Amino acid sequence: MDKKEKVGLTLPRMLFKGSFVYSPVLTQSIGICTIVAICFTLKISLIVSITLTFILLINEIMASLILKKLSRWMRIICYMLLSTLLLIPIMLILDKNYSQLNASMGIYLPLLAVNSLIVIRCEKYAVKNNLKLSVFDALSAGLGYGVTAIIVGGIREIAAFGTLLGKTVTELPGYSGMALPFGGLIVLGFTAAFHKWFVKKYFSDQPTNTFPLRTAFETPLIREEGLNITTGTLSILSDPAVTNEEALSEKTEKDASEKAPVKTEENAEKDGDNQ
Amino acid sequence: MAKRKTKSENLITNTDSVFRYNLDLIIMMLPLMLMSIYLSGYHIIRLMLTAVIGAVIAEFTANKISKSDNSLGDLSAVATAMAISLMLPASCPSYIAAAGSVFAIIVAKIPFGGAKNAPFVPAAAGFAFLCVCFPTEVFTYPSVETAFNSALIGAEDFVKGTSFGEMLSYGKSVELNSLEAVSILGGKTVGPVGTTFMLVFIGIAVYLFAKRRKKFYVSLAFILTCTVMAMLFPRVNSGVATSVIMELSAGTLLFAGLILIHDPATAPNRAPYSVLYGIGAGIICMLLRYFGKYPEGACFSILIMNAITPVIKDYAKMIEKELKKKNKAKNSLKAEGGKDNG
Structure with missing residues (x-):
């Protein structure tokens, strides 16, 4: 990804x-x-x-x-x-x-x-x-x-x-x-x-979770590649202090790899398009 | 999560039963409507027409907006609007009836998923909204003599009558002679348009008993609780019987108790809990009458009990689970004992 x-x-x-x-x-x-x-x-x-x-x-x-x-x-x-x-x-x-x-x-x-x-x-x-x-x-x-x-x-x-x-x-x-x-x-x-x-x-590509606020703010407004994967993976309890940008990107990558097997049909279609 | 579980317990599975329930409600309200035409003239037709038209339009547009199936066919909107208009005074302006029914549909019914699983009785919610917004218009009744061709409230020839609710709050009482008894039974008392006919209410109770036995027990629990409270704590000095008769015939107590309280989506279905629900509503209703701001408490008490119902259901489930466990343990013990003996 x-x-x-x-x-x-x-x-x-x-x-x-x-x-x-x-x-x-x-x-x-x-x-x-x-x-x-x-x-x-x-x-x-x-x-x-x-x-x-x-x-x-x-x-x-x-x-x-x-x-x-x-x-x-x-x-x-x-x-x-x-x-x-x-x-x-x-x-x-x-x-x-x-x-x-x-x-x-x-x-x-x-x-x-x-x-x-x-x-x-x-x-x-x-x-x-x-x-x-x-x-x-x-x-x-x-x-x-x-x-x-x-x-x-x-x-x-x-x-x-x-x-x-x-x-x-x-x-x-x-x-x-x-x-x-x-x-x-x-x-x-x-x-x-x-x-x-x-x-x-x-704005359906926006993460539904509003915490951490930084992630919510940094997600681009226009739909771009692979962004749907962040939806619903970050929550208040799992990671309260995401300050470092590198840590944030690593985390999202991890989540993406974890989440990859359980894709919905929509995501699969998009991935296909991207490739 | 807990809320969903409790809701699925008394979901009505097919729209047909919603239709039949609301048809029953309308059949029960028709004699009240006819009697009120006899006593209050065209006012009830005016109120009912505006309320029903408002409710139908509101339901149609709300269904269109929420992209759900058209639910006009189950008659719940019509029944709600009829119930609200029967609880208003004859002198009430038409727009108030329409506002009440529109509120009931748009705020209390459609957002929660229609008549099948609205957590509050829509008609009670609509009437409560009107009580809060227009207290003078809703609680000022025309006198009996002028009810037939009375003017609307606020006009010059409007004659205000003293309702039983008002008399009770001042501690006044009526003389219980035969004349007064006849007028109470026939509905010739000051009050809402469709809720003063005691004889008709007896007929409605018989209909309910014959057709829907379980619902009748809820109503009976509610009315008996109110009676006991009126006997124990009378607000008038002229005896227990006067207190009971005045409390029961004042305001919308019997109407709400016989027609609104047993809404299948809100009231518990099974016997001990439904009776508990009725008793709780009765106690809250009388407390609101004794200490509340308004002379009326039945609709508010139904709404409060609707809010408590999920808690009752949760406890009921817990108790039943434990009872089942105990029974199972007993049965298994017995079975083992039997085997040993054999």
Whole structure:
């Protein structure tokens, strides 16, 4: 089998893949608590997504610069302390300017400090990569979270109140239940289903496993030779720390040789074509 | 994995039985519909037509989108829409009935794989959605005298009546004289369009007993539990009998208990567990009535019990396995003993 081809990690590619193909909310279902509980208007969704992106960015920068040198248990405490510190000024600004909104968000905005998205992204990516890639990753994850939050928030605001950003859109009667958490779960579920259908249809060559993130990012977008073999072979448990590129390629080769006897018909056909 | 196993246990294998079950439901709902035409006029036809049309269109398009076979033929969409429209008040606007049935089909039924294996009763889910979204429209009933040609809710000549559910939540009671008894039996009380006719419900219970004995036991367990709870913890001061009659005839308790609760895809099939399911639903229903926000609890209790059902089935399987093991051990011991003797 040929060597696995890799593509350079540029900002647009990472933004697209991290935010859409491997959307953290829709594929990994990380951090859905905030979206389900409070993202019932577009304004709140915007505030939440900007806040989260900001916290995530600072956290990943710190993780890739300084926190690498600490041991793991210490790092996780550091993330929480850091994000709590960052949230204090944001909460003060919101309290002064949007006191009503802040009241309706309640405890869920401060809870962003202990969001699982931050810890997972820092531990799985930022600690193992350099500053540039960590910043790209933070931006892409924040964008993915934000886009999902905005879509869900917009749909729920139109369904529940018939408004968008406070302006009336439809005169139809509102379904006030959609502003409750169960409405959020329903809208999020349908969004995830649509996302899965779209990705399966147009990006079927992408690995279905989203960990390790680096492998997911480095798989080229356009279908190329022999790439289907990586599908489903790498998982979180089997290899948590694939940092070295050589190690990665060796591993995929091994997997390919192991997997070779149990080929599906499709793969066999493709191999034939390649030869 | 565990979920799949439990689902395959009570899968209905052929669509024919789905068709027959839903046909039975529609037959049971027809007398209710006729009685409500007698009492509430064209309102029930208006509600039912919009609900059924909405449900049929929703099911057709959802089947097209999900590329599955057209399941309109098994009548489940029609039965769901009829059940939802019978639980609404006569003064309810039409679009609410349509919204409820569309929600039931698109959110509670098709994504889970159709009527054969939906984990929640679609009609109960649709009605619960309406309760949450439009509480004033769903729980405000027109008075008995104006029900026939009453205006829609919100119009000037709309006259609000006090339903039994509301009276119970305030601790008020009715005088149980013969006149009141006749009006309760004949359905001349304030409440949802199709759920106030006690005599018809007795007929439905007899039909269920004759046609589907197993399903009848679930309903019986549910209603008896509600009765016992009403006897033990009455909300009115004027005696146990009044409490029982008022609780049973208030809201959608009997309707949900006789028509919705024994959905074959959700309720357990075999006797001890199905009765357990009914008892649990009854207890939750009465608790929701006592402490809940809404005067109604039957549909919510059915949904909660649907969520608990897989757990019940898992425990049932465990218990049965152990019993089988014990029986086998006993039998083998006996057989060995017999051989030795011979």
